[in-house]
Amino acid sequence: MDALRGRAETLKLARLLDVEPQQLAFLEELPADDVRLFRESAVAALFDEDPALLDRIAGVTKLLPAAVAAGIAQKALGPRLAAALAGRLEPARAADIIDKLPVDFTARCCHHVDPRRIAGIMGRLDDDIVVRIALVLAERGDHLTMGRFVGHLRDSALKGILPQLAETTLLRTGFVIDHPERLGHIVELLDDQRISAVIEAAADHGLWPEAIAVAGMAAGEQRARIASLTAAQPEGRLDSLIRATAEQDLWESLLPIVSLLSEDELRAVAALPALRDPAVLGGLVHGVVGTGLWGDFLPLVGVLPPSARRVVAGVAGALDDAGLDALARGVDKEGLWDLVLPLIELMSDAVRERVLALRSFQERAAG
Structure with a gap:
């Protein structure tokens, strides 16, 4: 999931900093948790700037009727400052003012509100207001x-x-x-x-x-x-899923989901045209080598058509010694030799000899 989480975190950070996501695309190469932590630090830096001023304004706002405060927020402050002010008010008071604001204006404020203040405010709004705000945001995309x-x-x-x-x-x-x-x-x-x-x-x-x-x-x-x-x-829809996964190298995210399928469901996936494509299968094998997801992958291999299994065996057999050793160790760690031995049988004699000579395989035989 890390690649997709990283993509999502980059989008959220770009919105927070008000820049185009492409400018931060390089962050997608970093661990998603690191990007999330940076985003949380950015939230603190942006929303905690000069809190004393906002607190003074909030103090004055407490003295005004909610309808008057709402009118000032809409006509004098604008969405950005109104959202910043809402974050300094008691949640119940902020909710009272929001209740008097046009939904369209509140939706524009939502874009700027301090994420740390959301839970307290949302918990005090009537469902009707929340639903209308959500629909305005959805309409805006x-x-x-x-x-x-x-x-x-x-x-x-x-x-x-x-x-x-x-x-x-x-x-x-x-x-x-x-x-x-x-x-x-x-x-x-x-x-x-x-x-x-x-x-x-x-x-x-x-x-x-x-x-x-x-x-x-x-x-x-x-x-x-x-x-x-x-x-x-339908087959065509599922096939497009496999091809999209292959094109964007998302096997690390998809395979743990595929592994949850029943045997009959797994056979339906294994029969897809995309999983007879040598290029797709080759990328899949290399993706598994890189992630170690043998436990999620080998049950699928076991129900692939014979021609596809031979392609997988060929790609696996073409791995260098380090790749083959990683395969053997991953299989041994997961206790999956019963699933991988039929695959080894499909390899050439020369590759089988390489596998049998691997230290990890020798250790298993000795054990």
Whole structure:
């Protein structure tokens, strides 16, 4: 998931710093957790600047009726300063003022609000206001701001919002959610028909990376549910998933999801045309060598058509000694020799001799 998480964190940081994401693309090469920590430090640097001034303004605001404060916020402060001020008010007072503001103005403020203050404010807003704000943000395509807020919403608000959002909006918002630990519960609120529609949208709109990321962030039971509903999709749609994964080298993110499938579902995936393409299979093997995901990969190999298994054996057999040793050690660590031995049988005599001569294989034989 690290590559996709890094991509999402870079988008969120670009929004925070008000720069184009392309200017920060180099950050995608760094660990996603490091980028997240940097973003959190940037939040503190940006929103904690001159808090005394904002606190003085907030103190004056407390003396005014909520309707008057709302009028001043809208006509004199503007969205950026109003959002900064909301972050210095008591959450209940901020909610009272928001209740008197036009929803369109509040939605523009959401873009600028201190992320650390969101939970307290959202918890005090009526569901009706929250739903209307969310729909304005969705209409604007402001998925990054929605991603900041969605993890803080009550189920009652989510149940009013989710049915009204386009499937592409659900994907793009889930991809950049600030609290991924909530994503599994949000998915649980969607029925199978809606999740299938989201999967269809991922195929139709080139959003497979977002869909893979959302599935990966969902909790165990919901992740397995998404995997199963994806495996039930038509062949052409599934084939586009495999090809998108190959083109963007996202095997590290997809294979743990594939590993959750039943044997029948796994056979449906193994029969896809894309998994008979030597270029796709070659990239897949090299991706597994780089990530060590043998436990997720070998069950799929076991149900591939014979011609595809021979391609996998050929690619694996062409690895250098270090690559073969990494394969053997990974298999040994996971206790997967029963799955890999049939693959070794498909290799040439020369490659089999190399495998048998590996120190890791010798250690296994001695054990």
